Amino acid sequence: DAGVIQSPRHEVTEMGQEVTLRCKPISGHDYLFWYRQTMMRGLELLIYFNNNVPIDDSGMPEDRFSAKMPNASFSTLKIQPSEPRDSAVYFCASSLGFVSGEAFFGQGTRLTVV
Amino acid sequence: AQTVTQSQPEMSVQEAETVTLSCTYDTSESDYYLFWYKQPPSRQMILVIRQEAYKQQNATENRFSVNFQKAAKSFSLKISDSQLGDAAMYFCAYRSAGNGNKLVFGAGTILRVKS
Numbered sequence: 001d002a003g004v005i006q007s008p009r010h011e012v013t014e015m016g017q018e019v020t021l022r023c024k025p026i027s028g029h030d031y032l033f034w035y036r037q038t039m040m041r042g043l044e045l046l047i048y049f050n051n052n053v054p055i056d057d058s059g060m061p062e063d064r065f066s067a068k069m070p071n072a073s074f075s076t077l078k079i080q081p082s083e084p085r086d087s088a089v090y091f092c093a094s095s096l097g098f099v100s101g102e103a104f105f106g107q108g109t110r111l112t113v114v
Numbered sequence: 115a116q117t118v119t120q121s122q123p124e125m126s127v128q129e130a131e132t133v134t135l136s137c138t139y140d141t142s143e144s145d146y147y148l149f150w151y152k153q154p155p156s157r158q159m160i161l162v163i164r165q166e167a168y169k170q171q172n173a174t175e176n177r178f179s180v181n182f183q184k185a186a187k188s189f190s191l192k193i194s195d196s197q198l199g200d201a202a203m204y205f206c207a208y209r210s211a212g213n214g215n216k217l218v219f220g221a222g223t224i225l226r227v228k229s
């Protein structure tokens with residue numbers, strides 16, 4: 001398996017624009033997590049899904065953030081409108097139930113909002 | 115809510131020496147997983163070691179071992195014979211068995227290895 005695939009790797013956008021980050025989890029995994037990493041806040045859990053259903057979105061900072069998982073092999077995190085303080089590295093991770101507990105991470109998307 | 119605390123923002127160790135990274139967590143659950151992840155400058159998150167809460171024996175992976183103290187809610191990582199390639203950010207993480215199997219991370223500890 002190719003692992004968790006995120007796209008794009010880097011994104012530079014202007015304030016006010018819509019940004020969409022994409023994630024393809026490992027095939028067969030039923031949990032998908034979205035994290036945001038910044039120097040100030042570390043690794044924050046934004047939202048996670050189980051069997052394509054959002055379980056906990058309490059980490060989503062504002063209504064400008066939304067996430068979807070239309071099927072088991074694809075998820076998006078959208079920011080609309082984007083702001084400079086959204087600049088961070090966004091990670092997607094997936095895991096197979098609670099069998100081993102381990103989550104596998106994608107390479108992350110570095111988002112810069114200017 | 116479960117929280118994970120790493121009280122050491124940064125640590126240094128001499129090559130070939132041993133270093134211990136600290137982690138404490140807060141939970142009311144009895145069944146859970148604990149992890150240490152490594153994040154080198156490439157930013158890839160790499161699993162170093164995992165511990166199941168129901169296991170009393172401390173997990174070991176080559177030069178990496180943990181000291182799991184369930185009653186004290188402590189989970190430290192010991193790196194023996196430190197190598198230059200061990201330099202990275204290290205994250206402690208907790209995964210709940212209940213509460214939707216949430217996975218939360220500590221703030222991280224930067225480990226510097228001196229040659």
